[in-house]
Amino acid sequence: MTTNKITELLNIKYPIIQGGMVWVSGAKLAAAVSNAGGLGLIGAGSMKPPLLKEHIMKAQTLTSKPFGINVPLLYEGSLDQINCALDLGVTIFFTSAGSPSKVTKMLKDKGATVIHVTSSPALALKCQDAGVDAVVAEGFEAGGHNGRDELTTMVLIPQVREKISIPLIAAGGFSTGRSIHAALILGADAVQMGTRFLMTKESSAHDNFKQYALKATFQSTKLLMKKTVPVRLLENIFSKEIEEIEASFIKDELKEKIISHLGKSRAKHGMLEGNIEQGELEIGQIISHIKSIPSVEEVMQEIILDFNQSLARSFIKF
Ligand SMILES: Cc1cc2nc3c(=O)[nH]c(=O)nc-3n(C[C@H](O)[C@H](O)[C@H](O)COP(=O)(O)O)c2cc1C
Secondary structure, three states: OOOOHHHHHHOOOOOEEEOOOOOOOOHHHHHHHHHOOOEEEEEHHHOOHHHHHHHHHHHHHHOOOOEEEEEEOOOOOHHHHHHHHHHOOOOEEEEEOOOHHHOHHHHHHOOOEEEEEEOOHHHHHHHHHHOOOEEEEEOOOOOEEOOOOOOOHHHHHHHHHHHOOOOEEEEOOOOOHHHHHHHHHHOOOEEEEOHHHHOOOOOOOOHHHHHHHHOOOOOOEEEEOOOOOOEEEEOOHHHHHHHHHHHHOOHHHHHHHHHHHHOOOHHHHHHHOOOOOOOOOEOOHHHHHOOOOOOHHHHHHHHHHHHHHHHHHOOOOO
16 A cells, blocks of 8 residues: 555545545544545535534544545635634635635635635646645546536546646546546546545435445436536436526526525525435535445445456456
8 A cells, every 4th residue: 555645644544535525524524534535535525513513523432544625615604614624623624615725724824724626727727826735636427516627537637637736636527446547647646526425324325325326327317507517417307407497598587586486494404404306415426437326435445446346357468
């Protein structure tokens, strides 16, 4: 087992990060990933400080390994979430959905490790200029909120690698050891996975959602709401209604109509409470390749085996 820039930066065994996921990645999932040798992240985006505090304290009892929190900066209250985590001794912050310059200096001054999620080579350079320790570059395949540029992971990673000198974490479309091997060949130092970890016993996604997601085919997800808040969703009644709205409203009316149709708590209803018809079900394209709901430990072991087999096979010379 060798180390690299990311395993050293985060003090973890394997270069595998569990992406922060609203409603899905609480203490149980994050601690399980950290215990299995990766880095678990508590998804703070769906938590007010009192709940976030509970999850951080629970994770501290479930693992002695490093774990972090993910904070989407677009939500009101992101600073409160950061302060809550700092007070509890969290030192690893993955920020996303906002400008990295907003909080990076403050966090670095407090001795934290800061990693920002981005979806284009130009934005990755801005992250580096803002002083982050590493960048997550997330391709169009990824689950959850997404960049508008539609850059696939395969196209994005080599271009980000050329732009920045700090460590790089690839995200979007990873679920197997061989795909992680490919990411490292493209220039990444680690991968971040969301969908694969959503589909584990420890994630807090509702079982209705997990069972429904098991039936997904390669046609089952779409990037929707591109003109408002781009997000990749699993097809259901709600996602089809959104598509109809997008097809029938002109630009100026669209935003208002989408926001009113979204209403409140769609993501919570879908992902946490299991309303698979009318809830918002965020998931990545790779769901079509996932046909089981194992434990985190089983996922990690399978990935390591597959990675090593892939490495042993890669002797071809042209
Ligand atoms: C249900 C769900 C919720 C997510 N929520 C967040 C979030 O709160 N913050 C964030 O930075 N990324 C979020 N993401 C993105 C993941 O952290 C990760 O980068 C992405 O899932 C990687 O792509 P993959 O799904 O193909 O593995 C979410 C993804 C999913 C599937």
